Amino acid sequence: MRIGLDFDNTIACYDSAITKLAEEMFELPDLVPRTKLGVRDYLRMQAREVEWTAFQGELYGPGMRYAQAYEGAIETMLELSALGHELFIVSHRSKKPYAGTPHDLHAAARAWLKETVQSHGLFINDQVFFLETRDQKVQMIKELGCEIFLDDLPEVLEAPEFPSITRGILFVPDSSNEKVSTHHTTISQWTSLPALIKQA
């Protein structure tokens, strides 16, 4: 099967990267949770929105050195690949940050993939696509003819142009997140993916 995979917050986990980078960049009071929402809300409350935007540019740029693959992600990709499935990574993230140092965010993600994923023997160089908008991403999923697509954002799976031949699977690593839509097959860990694909 042709299996498409989202990148940010599906393969790459930023939980500890956010914590580490926020400690480096800001002097946070003890009470501020070192999470994405915690840091964002704190900066917003202080009218430091620009710093929040710059933070994201750092996070998805050089801050990727702190990002980790989700537990089981690499092993599962290797397993699926060994079973003969074709894997594609299709992501949308802006190429340059909206504020702060103009890092090449696509290059940062590719470098991370090379070091973190491809170093384990998964060679998918020409099957990795970084696009700038969600529409372009959905179009690419269509062009690649993905039969499965795994993403952490319901908006992607529910986009009007999302191909009808593609079965969307929602990745919800934090199963306590109640806001998530229930229209989709949902997995909370990568290791659940092969069984789902087998049924398809």
Ligand SMILES: [Mg+2]
């Ligand atoms: Mg994502």
